Amino acid sequence: MKADPNLYDYWPYAGRPKIEWPGGKKLAFWVTPNIEFYEFLPPDNPQRRPWPHAVPNVQQYSQRDFGNRVGQWRLMELLDKYSLRGSVSLNVALCDHHPEIIEACVKRDWEFFSHGTYNTRYSYGLTPEQERAVLDDSIRTVEKATGQRIRGYLAPALTHTEHTLDLIAENDFWYSCDLFQDDQPQPLKTRSGKLVSMPYSLEVNDVITYSVMGFDPQRYTDILKHHFDQLLLEGERSGTVMCIPVHPYLVGQPNRLRRFEEALKYICAHSDDVWFATGKEIARHFTDNYWDQSLSDIRARGVATGGTGFNHE
Amino acid sequence: MNDSYLEYPGRGYGQDHDFYDWRMVQKRPKLKWDGDTKVAVCLIVPLEFFPLNPSGSPFKHPGAMKTPYPDLRHFTVRDYGNRVGVFRILEALEAHNISATFAVDGEVARRYPCLVNRIGTAEHCIAVHGLSTDKIHHSGLTGDMEVAWIIEAEQSFGSEDYPSGFNDNPSGWMSPARNQSPRTLELLAARGYRYCLDWEMDQVPVTAQTGAGNITLIPNSYELSDFTLLHIRGQSGDSWLAQIGASIDLLLEEYARYGSQMLGLTLTPYVIGQPFRIRALRMLLDHIRDTDGVEVLTADAIDKQFREQA
Numbered sequence: 049m050k051a052d053p054n055l056y057d058y059w060p061y062a063g064r065p066k067i068e069w070p071g072g073k074k075l076a077f078w079v080t081p082n083i084e085f086y087e088f089l090p091p092d093n094p095q096r097r098p099w100p101h102a103v104p105n106v107q108q109y110s111q112r113d114f115g116n117r118v119g120q121w122r123l124m125e126l127l128d129k130y131s132l133r134g135s136v137s138l139n140v141a142l143c144d145h146h147p148e149i150i151e152a153c154v155k156r157d158w159e160f161f162s163h164g165t166y167n168t169r170y171s172y173g174l175t176p177e178q179e180r181a182v183l184d185d186s187i188r189t190v191e192k193a194t195g196q197r198i199r200g201y202l203a204p205a206l207t208h209t210e211h212t213l214d215l216i217a218e219n220d221f222w223y224s225c226d227l228f229q230d231d232q233p234q235p236l237k238t239r240s241g242k243l244v245s246m247p248y249s250l251e252v253n254d255v256i257t258y259s260v261m262g263f264d265p266q267r268y269t270d271i272l273k274h275h276f277d278q279l280l281l282e283g284e285r286s287g288t289v290m291c292i293p294v295h296p297y298l299v300g301q302p303n304r305l306r307r308f309e310e311a312l313k314y315i316c317a318h319s320d321d322v323w324f325a326t327g328k329e330i331a332r333h334f335t336d337n338y339w340d341q342s343l344s345d346i347r348a349r350g351v352a353t354g355g356t357g358f359n360h361e
Numbered sequence: 362m363n364d365s366y367l368e369y370p371g372r373g374y375g376q377d378h379d380f381y382d383w384r385m386v387q388k389r390p391k392l393k394w395d396g397d398t399k400v401a402v403c404l405i406v407p408l409e410f411f412p413l414n415p416s417g418s419p420f421k422h423p424g425a426m427k428t429p430y431p432d433l434r435h436f437t438v439r440d441y442g443n444r445v446g447v448f449r450i451l452e453a454l455e456a457h458n459i460s461a462t463f464a465v466d467g468e469v470a471r472r473y474p475c476l477v478n479r480i481g482t483a484e485h486c487i488a489v490h491g492l493s494t495d496k497i498h499h500s501g502l503t504g505d506m507e508v509a510w511i512i513e514a515e516q517s518f519g520s521e522d523y524p525s526g527f528n529d530n531p532s533g534w535m536s537p538a539r540n541q542s543p544r545t546l547e548l549l550a551a552r553g554y555r556y557c558l559d560w561e562m563d564q565v566p567v568t569a570q571t572g573a574g575n576i577t578l579i580p581n582s583y584e585l586s587d588f589t590l591l592h593i594r595g596q597s598g599d600s601w602l603a604q605i606g607a608s609i610d611l612l613l614e615e616y617a618r619y620g621s622q623m624l625g626l627t628l629t630p631y632v633i634g635q636p637f638r639i640r641a642l643r644m645l646l647d648h649i650r651d652t653d654g655v656e657v658l659t660a661d662a663i664d665k666q667f668r669e670q671a
Contacts, residue, residue: 087371087377088371088376088377088378088543089371089377089378089543091365091366093362093366100420101419101420101538101540102419102420102497102499102500102501102540103500104500104541104542104543105540106539106540106541106559106560107539107540107559107560107561107583110559110560110561110562110578111561111562111583111584113376113562114561114562114563114564114580116385117383117384117385117386117562117563118386118563118564121385121386121387141369141372144372144373144374145372145373145374145375145376145377145383146375146383147374148385149385165367165369166369169366169367173362173366174362174366174367175362178362178364178366178367181367182367258584262593262594262595262596263594264590264594264596264600264603264604265604265607266600266603298584301582301584301585301608302564302607302608302609302611302612302624303584303585303604303605303607303608304604304607305611306607306610306611307607
């Protein structure tokens with residue numbers, strides 16, 4: 049085990065060269081509905097139990113199921129109302145279980161990225177060949193169901209191996225949502241490819257705010273507004289990214305939907321300064337325009353350490 | 362990792378179990394509660410005994426003892442609910458002529474028959490809440506053991522001095538910690554139970570099919586439960602009240618498209634029954650009274666009206 053993943057170089061926030069989003073916008077905003085399937089009787093993984101108490105867990109399973117049956121449609125309608133396209137963090141087996149959801153997303157031109165096969169199958173303990181098979185499954189399954197080639201990855205249930213990022217770069221993925229070190233995209237040090245670390249977020253993720261921190265709907269809305277205000281302010285100097293990762297089984301609950309809408313309404317009222325985009329669009333714009341600029345600034349500051357992820361020089 | 366970890370026997374259209382089919386909200390037949398009720402609220406009051414010496418198997422019940430033995434602190438806080446809190450809840454309910462669903466575990470039924478009797482003589486309904494908070498149904502049990510626990514729980518109700526037993530078979534069930542084995546639903550259906558309060562996959566009841574017949578799954582909201590919001594997450598009574606109000610508003614708003622829906626709300630005696638919180642319950646009951654189209658229904662009534670339309 050390594051002390052430092054070496055997946056990126058330390059790159060101080062202050063004084064970075066300017067990023068400008070298309071149309072001169074200051075903040076790139078994306079919203080990522082996590083459309084997930086948790087299995088009723090998942091197998092055990094020696095490093096993490098699929099349900100913390102016991103398998104099955106009918107209360108938790110059925111609450112996730114509520115997300116797909118009811119919450120997802122409430123959320124989708126809300127995003128429609130504000131003309132927002134989702135970037136779906138998808139457990140790809142859902143293409144087989146609930147194709148109607150996938151069709152509804154395709155119809156809206158939403159983007160899909162992989163969030164593993166099931167949220168109850170973890171990466172821990174997989175060999176690189178096995179992890180490759182999981183990625184291949186994701187690429188093929190989504191392509192078959194939607195015609196889209198996925199370009200983004202969020203490891204299932206945020207479980208990783210030392211190889212995860214090299215493997216997705218090798219498979220021509222463009223961005224990773226797995227790292228939380230920054231509010232701007234940046235190049236990752238993979239062995240091949242050009243993989244962007246894309247700002248996702250745990251701090252404003254509804255699982256963290258509602259379930260882990262235990263905040264109520266009004267507080268979540270306040271957090272989202274304050275988060276947005278600050279990133280927009282800083283985006284004047286150099287473009288920032290704000291992501292709202294949400295889960296239909298949480299935000300689609302009847303006590304939360306309208307409070308959450310308040311935050312979307314607030315953000316959407318700033319369309320002069322905000323680029324409403326998907327993950328792939330942001331990653332592409334960054335890679336095409338700012339990849340080299342970022343690397344040369346890192347080099348110029350003398351902070352580059354060389355090597356690649358989990359492979360120090 | 363063994364390659365079998367990447368095999369997915371349940372991967373295919375619909376659910377990965379046989380209890381009920383996949384169905385999206387817009388494909389759901391519209392339900393209609395009796396009268397002009399658009400939104401039904403089912404108030405579920407768990408009455409639970411928490412032993413001072415829990416086994417913790419297969420996991421510790423969320424309300425179980427926490428500090429080293431003898432954990433008098435948590436024991437008595439839980440006990441407060443059965444001695445004091447529940448009577449505050451009863452008073453608030455009855456002042457509004459409202460009937461709730463009391464999920465009573467076998468230990469409470471055996472230890473405090475006068476409490477069960479008090480509830481049974483009013484217009485409330487009683488569901489069996491398992492044998493004990495320390496008898497959690499899970500995959501590791503044999504079917505015989507699970508059935509024995511269910512029967513023992515039923516037999517805990519009723520005594521000569523306090524005729525609190527069920528006239529007929531009990532109609533409702535809630536599992537301790539809402540945990541089940543894969544065979545629990547079938548065992549309950551075989552014992553004649555009509556509904557279960559453990560699942561919450563929809564905003565309306567759903568029929569589960571088992572080898573021993575059907576059982577209605579009446580949704581019980583984890584995210585709106587007083588235990589979750591007030592106890593675990595430390596939110597205020599006012600916030601709990603506002604969130605239930607917002608839920609009612611949304612379900613009323615959805616009525617034209619999705620028909621009648623429901624909220625299953627837990628009222629935990631040692632949580633909402635605290636003196637500083639009971640006002641939130643009174644305010645909720647006022648709000649329900651003052652809002653057209655919203656009624657409190659017992660789980661028995663919900664099951665009956667649902668089955669008439671199923």
